[in-house]
Amino acid sequence: GAGVSQSPSNKVTEKGKDVELRCDPISGHTALYWYRQSLGQGLEFLIYFQGNSAPDKSGLPSDRFSAERTGGSVSTLTIQRTQQEDSAVYLCASSPGGVVNTGELFFGEGSRLTVL
């Protein structure tokens, strides 16, 4: 596609439920990132994919968070047993090669998650 696409754009869920957030990166981009943005805060790194593997998962806040990427394309971020503190905007980004000092890191519009 023309840009990074994320779905759903908005998700409201009840505490304790599981949620899945989807990211379609720009076609041909091998690197994919998930960031989290809490209200009024900066972007917090969650995980980095190069192809289908995730060499850096260091930002995942707990074992309730997991992510996978298939076919070197679509990625899904799963949050199990959601908590209110999980409420945030989850941003996905992709880049052609996984080197960020080229200015070629493109973000989607995010999935806003609200946990009641």
Added chain:
Amino acid sequence: GESVGLHLPTLSVQEGDNSIINCAYSNSASDYFIWYKQESGKGPQFIIDIRSNMDKRQGQRVTVLLNKTVKHLSLQIAATQPGDSAVYFCAEESDSSYKLIFGSGTRLLVRP
């Protein structure tokens, strides 16, 4: 640890004036810095970047200044327009070349 932060959380300017958004970083070894603009309900968009071997870089109506001595980065927007209203983030390349470390952002409000 690495951190990137901003001095002013909110900046209000008159339309037509110049805006200056500041950012401090802590990793003196950082080689690459970038500014993003995030409009309400959208993802961050690239504005301008600069490498550590430069102290100034100009784009269209925007200039980034880098002072490595005091580890300070600034974004200057000339003749600020209503469409410039957004949150601006600075970011630096982490020790890992694949990852950016973001600051907390400055909200720019442009008064008509």
